[in-house]
Amino acid sequence: MSVSRHVAMPSGPTPTYDEGAKFMGKAGKKLVKSKTKAARKVKKKRGVTKKAEPELAKATRDEAEKLARKPAEETPAKKAVPHHSTAEEMASRQREISVAEFFTKNRHLLGFDNPRKALLTTIKEGVDNSLDACEEAGILPEVMVVITPGKEEDRFRVTIEDNGPGILKKQIPRIFAKLLYGSKFHRLKMSRGQQGIGISAAGMYGQLTTGKPISIISKISHNKPAHHYELEIDTKRNEPRIIVDETVDWPVQRGTKVEIELEAKFQKGRQSVEEYLEQTAIANPHVLLHFVTPDGETKTYSRASQELPVETREIKPHPYGVELGVLIKMLHETKARTLQSFLHSEFSRISTQVARMICEKAKISERSSPTRIARQEADNLFKAINQTRIMNPRTDCLSPIGEELILAGLKKQIEADFYTSVTRPPSVYRGNPFQIEAGLAYGGSLQADGLARVLRYANRVPLLYQQSACAMTRSVLNTAWRNYALSQSAGALPSGPLVIIVHMASVWVPFTSESKEAVAHYPEIIKEVRLALQECGRRLAVFIRRRRKAAESQRKKDYIQQYIPHIAIALREMLELSERQETTIVKQLTDLLERSHS
Amino acid sequence: MSKLAAQIKDTAASVRTKIQRRSKPTLAFPLRSLSNVNYHPKQGFFQLKGKKKVRTLTVGTVKTFAQTLRMMSQAKTLVEDDEIMTKREAYYVSKNWQDARFDEQPESDTVIDDIEALFQVNREQLGFIPEEKGGEVAGKLVVIDRDSDTGKQLRIDCTKFGSGAYSIPISIEHLKFEAKAKFVLAIETAGMFQRLVKHNYWRKANCILISMGGVPTRACRRFIRRLADELKLPVYAFVDCDPYGMFNIYRTLKVGSGNAAHINRYFCVPQATFLGVTPQDIVDYKLPTHPLKEVDIKRAKDAIKNDPFVQHYKAWQDSIRQLLEMGVRAEQQAFAVHDLNYVIEHYLPEKLAAPKKFLP
Numbered sequence: 001m002s003v004s005r006h007v008a009m010p011s012g013p014t015p016t017y018d019e020g021a022k023f024m025g026k027a028g029k030k031l032v033k034s035k036t037k038a039a040r041k042v043k044k045k046r047g048v049t050k051k052a053e054p055e056l057a058k059a060t061r062d063e064a065e066k067l068a069r070k071p072a073e074e075t076p077a078k079k080a081v082p083h084h085s086t087a088e089e090m091a092s093r094q095r096e097i098s099v100a101e102f103f104t105k106n107r108h109l110l111g112f113d114n115p116r117k118a119l120l121t122t123i124k125e126g127v128d129n130s131l132d133a134c135e136e137a138g139i140l141p142e143v144m145v146v147i148t149p150g151k152e153e154d155r156f157r158v159t160i161e162d163n164g165p166g167i168l169k170k171q172i173p174r175i176f177a178k179l180l181y182g183s184k185f186h187r188l189k190m191s192r193g194q195q196g197i198g199i200s201a202a203g204m205y206g207q208l209t210t211g212k213p214i215s216i217i218s219k220i221s222h223n224k225p226a227h228h229y230e231l232e233i234d235t236k237r238n239e240p241r242i243i244v245d246e247t248v249d250w251p252v253q254r255g256t257k258v259e260i261e262l263e264a265k266f267q268k269g270r271q272s273v274e275e276y277l278e279q280t281a282i283a284n285p286h287v288l289l290h291f292v293t294p295d296g297e298t299k300t301y302s303r304a305s306q307e308l309p310v311e312t313r314e315i316k317p318h319p320y321g322v323e324l325g326v327l328i329k330m331l332h333e334t335k336a337r338t339l340q341s342f343l344h345s346e347f348s349r350i351s352t353q354v355a356r357m358i359c360e361k362a363k364i365s366e367r368s369s370p371t372r373i374a375r376q377e378a379d380n381l382f383k384a385i386n387q388t389r390i391m392n393p394r395t396d397c398l399s400p401i402g403e404e405l406i407l408a409g410l411k412k413q414i415e416a417d418f419y420t421s422v423t424r425p426p427s428v429y430r431g432n433p434f435q436i437e438a439g440l441a442y443g444g445s446l447q448a449d450g451l452a453r454v455l456r457y458a459n460r461v462p463l464l465y466q467q468s469a470c471a472m473t474r475s476v477l478n479t480a481w482r483n484y485a486l487s488q489s490a491g492a493l494p495s496g497p498l499v500i501i502v503h504m505a506s507v508w509v510p511f512t513s514e515s516k517e518a519v520a521h522y523p524e525i526i527k528e529v530r531l532a533l534q535e536c537g538r539r540l541a542v543f544i545r546r547r548r549k550a551a552e553s554q555r556k557k558d559y560i561q562q563y564i565p566h567i568a569i570a571l572r573e574m575l576e577l578s579e580r581q582e583t584t585i586v587k588q589l590t591d592l593l594e595r596s597h598s
Numbered sequence: 599m600s601k602l603a604a605q606i607k608d609t610a611a612s613v614r615t616k617i618q619r620r621s622k623p624t625l626a627f628p629l630r631s632l633s634n635v636n637y638h639p640k641q642g643f644f645q646l647k648g649k650k651k652v653r654t655l656t657v658g659t660v661k662t663f664a665q666t667l668r669m670m671s672q673a674k675t676l677v678e679d680d681e682i683m684t685k686r687e688a689y690y691v692s693k694n695w696q697d698a699r700f701d702e703q704p705e706s707d708t709v710i711d712d713i714e715a716l717f718q719v720n721r722e723q724l725g726f727i728p729e730e731k732g733g734e735v736a737g738k739l740v741v742i743d744r745d746s747d748t749g750k751q752l753r754i755d756c757t758k759f760g761s762g763a764y765s766i767p768i769s770i771e772h773l774k775f776e777a778k779a780k781f782v783l784a785i786e787t788a789g790m791f792q793r794l795v796k797h798n799y800w801r802k803a804n805c806i807l808i809s810m811g812g813v814p815t816r817a818c819r820r821f822i823r824r825l826a827d828e829l830k831l832p833v834y835a836f837v838d839c840d841p842y843g844m845f846n847i848y849r850t851l852k853v854g855s856g857n858a859a860h861i862n863r864y865f866c867v868p869q870a871t872f873l874g875v876t877p878q879d880i881v882d883y884k885l886p887t888h889p890l891k892e893v894d895i896k897r898a899k900d901a902i903k904n905d906p907f908v909q910h911y912k913a914w915q916d917s918i919r920q921l922l923e924m925g926v927r928a929e930q931q932a933f934a935v936h937d938l939n940y941v942i943e944h945y946l947p948e949k950l951a952a953p954k955k956f957l958p
Contacts, residue, residue, distance in 0.1 A: 563664040566665070574674055
């Protein structure tokens with residue numbers, strides 16, 4: 001993928017308020033298959049937004065073009081013949097499905113399965129976007145989350161306000177009321193959002209359950225006006241419908257405030273909004289979070305660090321991580337004139353020399369035109385790429401939290417006696433660089449009986465659902481915690497006053513589903529997590545053993561001191577000693593026994 | 599100061615010396631178990647082989663060590679004051695020792711037994727006396743005792759208790775005996791003893807009857823031993839035909855126990871022989887039986903394997919094997935199946951007439 005695929009932001013440093021791209025390409029493809037309209041529409045969109053959205057189009061162009069001749073829509077609707085349908089009749093029922101319609105029906109794919117989860121997902125998408133935007137703009141994030149009860153019992157109004165860079169007026173409608181519109185899907189860069197559906201899906205959910213539009217106020221500079229929009233999504237066309245568009249007075253420097261009313265259920269405890277915010281605070285110690293509950297209670301998660309995470313670089317895809325279909329698509333779209341320059345310019349870690357080697361292996365001329373590479377040849381090229389030794393991708397595109405800040409985050413939110421953290425060196429799965437970090441908090445106010453709590457993070461975002469399906473959990477379970485002075489039953493989490501955190505930073509986190517709840521089981525990932533946990537475990541074991549030893553020697557001391565006087569008394573009685581002599585015996589015996597090890 | 603008190607003081611002094619030299623004090627006890635005893639028929643009782651258990655003062659042993667020393671101090675006081683204390687009382691006295699007190703009496707009993715073994719004396723010499731009753735006597739014996747107030751001699755004629763009996767005191771060393779009996783019959787159960795007393799069997803057989811009431815107490819064993827030694831009387835044991843009667847009762851009477859091996863010398867009756875009931879008697883007298891319990895079988899096998907006394911006598915091994923093969927046991931009162939007084943009229947006279955049928 002070329003850099004040009006980045007969403008073009010009309011001006012300056014304005015960062016990406018991302019909406020569209022949270023959904024994966026996979027889903028996108030599925031959607032458009034068999035629908036000409038989709039293809040056409042995408043093309044049209046491309047025109048409209050210029051470079052903003054070509055990726056979806058590209059991803060699906062092959063299929064779309066094949067189907068293009070099939071005039072599904074134009075076929076006049078006929079009455080179905082009772083028995084066998086003809087191709088024409090079937091065609092009459094074949095209609096385009098808009099992404100928005102698709103998600104309306106399949107809201108569980110995006111994390112809106114039930115009212116409780118819907119509330120969490122909405123807040124999560126809003127906060128993730130705010131943090132991504134702030135960090136990209138180099139602003140220390142301060143985010144305020146407010147949940148106010150609606151008129152009806154099962155309705156809430158969620159407000160997420162940040163001090164971010166704001167959004168250009170003309171981008172607002174599409175970012176918040178058009179699915180699959182955004183900046184993050186088409187680039188390989190570490191960010192929270194990665195697929196591009198989040199906030200607009202939340203808005204759509206609110207619209208579906210309450211009929212209320214999503215409200216946005218955004219301001220990009222203190223000397224520019226704030227714009228207020230109220231938007232609905234036209235689910236048939238997947239286009240924004242503007243209800244209110246006005247300029248308002250908003251007394252902040254800059255920032256964005258999103259309000260969504262939705263059907264929801266507010267709960268405390270596990271998998272709650274509060275848990276999400278708390279865990280976000282741990283992994284993002286540079287963030288200042290305020291939270292107002294429906295009861296009006298205000299909670300503040302304060303900053304433990306004044307430093308922003310290191311800005312990450314965008315990288316080109318590594319050849320090992322590219323599938324045949326994607327390769328073909330890239331061949332079609334490249335601006336490079338020769339195969340050699342295509343390989344060199346579109347991928348990372350391919351020098352002209354390596355490119356030549358690949359061409360030789362594939363038995364294709366290095367000068368042949370990429371767009372003319374036939375399917376057979378692409379196949380050979382693909383095989384050749386995978387047979388060639390290519391350097392691992394560069395890893396400076398990753399921004400781990402860092403051992404110190406993990407400690408700071410843990411100490412800020414969890415009161416314990418012992419903390420440790422480990423940041424592993426970067427590693428690679430399927431051509432994607434990634435980096436694992438782990439941390440432990442032990443003892444203190446943590447619950448001593450019961451199982452350890454596992455906090456999972458992907459690109460600093462807490463994962464609250466599907467714990468058991470996640471590769472990180474698998475690694476925690478497979479770690480032999482008994483070696484580290486903890487107890488653990490077979491196949492279970494270790495028990496004790498323990499919190500385990502695992503963070504995976506990657507340009508592309510391989511989630512098992514579109515709702516981003518569990519990381520897929522790549523052996524490289526499982527191994528890295530295990531190594532990080534083992535290192536943490538070793539340090540914990542040193543602490544626990546030292547503490548046990550201290551407790552043991554104290555216990556021993558107490559025990560000895562309980563009985564030594566009786567030995568002295570007995571000896572005094574039998575030998576008719578003086579009290580001073582008795583005291584001497586006590587002293588000597590205490591010395592003697594405390595020195596001994598048994 | 600008595601010799602024993604001096605011994606206790608010496609031991610205490612050695613403990614103190616070790617402490618002063620900054621080394622861990624130790625106490626060495628003879629190991630009290632069957633594995634640490636020998637049996638030689640010449641001596642006639644279990645003797646210690648000399649294995650010792652050394653208790654070193656460490657963190658793990660500090661409590662027992664303290665308790666042992668305090669109990670030793672208690673013993674020293676008892677010996678010096680010529681006072682006595684029951685084992686139960688010793689347990690209660692320990693309640694003054696705060697942290698070092700005993701929680702249950704078996705703990706203090708063990709410490710007393712340890713001290714006894716440490717000094718190779720019996721606990722009565724240390725002033726600790728048991729609660730247990732010594733056994734009962736009827737028949738042709740005169741016990742000569744003293745009135746504890748006046749010191750005047752008392753002659754107790756054991757034929758004159760009617761349907762009752764003379765009770766063996768806890769301490770018997772001061773007693774003297776006169777008797778014209780021909781033997782001593784030591785009986786396991788009080789029930790059988792009652793029957794023989796009621797019918798004045800002692801008169802008919804010219805003997806002394808002693809009820810042991812289960813495993814004979816030390817006083818009872820010592821009493822019988824002195825009768826056997828001083829009056830040169832043979833001693834016959836009449837107990838149930840089961841491993842408990844044979845080994846826990848008869849063997850302890852004759853050669854002592856592993857646990858008290860250090861004092862068996864005084865508390866056993868090597869002259870005793872086993873009149874019955876033998877496994878062969880079950881056959882000969884067609885006695886009603888009960889099947890052997892698991893614990894019986896275990897005890898019998900254990901005796902063959904580990905008991906030095908049984909290992910010394912083939913006759914005993916044969917009898918045990920016979921019993922195990924028959925798989926049954928019989929009580930001494932089982933003779934009642936024939937007639938209530940069958941034991942008096944037939945069994946005892948017949949057995950006494952054929953001492954070859956006795957077991958050693």
